Amino acid sequence: MNKEIMMALVTIDHAACRRDGMCAAVCPMGLFDTDGAGFPVFRTGADQHCIACGHCIAVCPASAARHKALPLEDAPLMGEFPVISVPALHHLVRGRRSVREFRDEPVPEELVREVVETARWAPSAVNRQPVHWLVIRTPSEVRRLAGLAVDYLRQISRQEPRYAPLVDRWEQGKDPILRNAPHLVVVHAPDEWSWSTVDATIALTQFELAAVAGGIGTCWAGLLMRAANGHVPLREALGIPADHSVYGALMFGLPRYRYHRIPPRQAARVTWR
Template sequence: MSLVSIDHGRCRRDGACSAVCPAGLFENDPEGFPQFHADGEQRCIRCGHCVAVCGYDALQHEELPLHEAALLDSSLQLDLTALNQLLQARRSVREFKAEPVPQALVREAIEIARWAPSAVNRQPVEWLVIQNPAEVRKLAGLVAEYLRQIVEPRYAHYITMWDQGKDPFLRSAPHLLVIHAPDDWGWSTVDSTIALTQFELAACARGIGTCWAGFLMRAAAGHQPLREALGIPEGHSVTGALMYGLPRYRYHRIPPRQAARVTWR
């Protein structure tokens, strides 16, 4: 059986599935119906474009069944003003309430983030959610330990802050989200950045404050005790991290940013 089959009774022969297939795996049969290439199963990246574009349920992909493909609700209208404000008003939150973020909200944000695009639909990202504030504090200590070892002047101030009882590395956040991906996949960093950005926006829409954990990302690349504490599997690297929690303060304005530097051709 072919990976993709076409119901000729439903198909309108509009060519949409053939047009949107990134691998060009369709051709028309003598009657004008789309036909999946005989060797298409090996080249198909399971992106689902063909399933998504057919408005007549005429196409069946054996690994992307229609009953698992949610119908778009055409009655939902995207409010561009609200969307623009969400994107412009997002802040890197570094002051958090002590109360925990409901796990259900984090699950929802990850569920949205897993739909983020990835190169050839590889979907390489794996998620680690650390909910225990004490464990987050322990990880911050391992970051401090690493920065002491490498002895770079630019980090001296932060080490001093840590020694004074402040946490400049994970900002005393109650929770931490870490993503990792395979070292042998050339697009792991890009795919992970897209996924984590999508998570960040989904979290912001749910009232969760986030901030990229750059210190931890740096330390995870060079400090084996931190890798072990995180439980990063062999052959994977940390490709992104966010501290998160409920924001202690509410922001009221959108500060200005530099004008976009654009070259039009």
């Protein structure tokens, strides 16, 4: 007879459980105990401390651990997947360039969706997953947003004169903000969450690497990011909620040019202990 112990969030199928202790070992919050027979026990009162990371169901080779918020039918088996070699990853990272010259044709929407799908699996503190994505595909809208950022730089250039040349370039018909990129991705997250900056940066970095792997050129849009958090018209144009801040932005598109060499970088500053 299949014996299960039902709990608020976790079900342990005793008939399938191998009593190997892996689910308890990988739980980042330490919410499992072990009973006298060696079976894992989800601790009484632990529901409110569970972050629904899914480690317990992911590690169990027998599918004996069940989580009410994470149904197994929504958690497919990993199966076999292509092995990404260290040299291949090294080459991808070293060959990545900040692209500021783009072709006129748009990036296919399906490819952008695949990149976002990859990026949404980025880790976040206690599995909060606070990142909200805004993808702007219309070049004219990207241009309008760049203009709003220039308006902000024009306002602050008296106190920060280093921005005046950028305003001059814009008035000369050039775009020093988003480089005439056809597309833009912006990430924003709640201000009340202490780790929004880190979580958003990790997610956007994962977006960038997936984009480069798909042949998309990217460049971090720091000027737009600053303006978005200081200029109300730009915030409103982006639709950023009042309790959110912009924590990152990337201009992107198909690269106009192909790079043929990998320029050197400084050696890593490492202290070994």
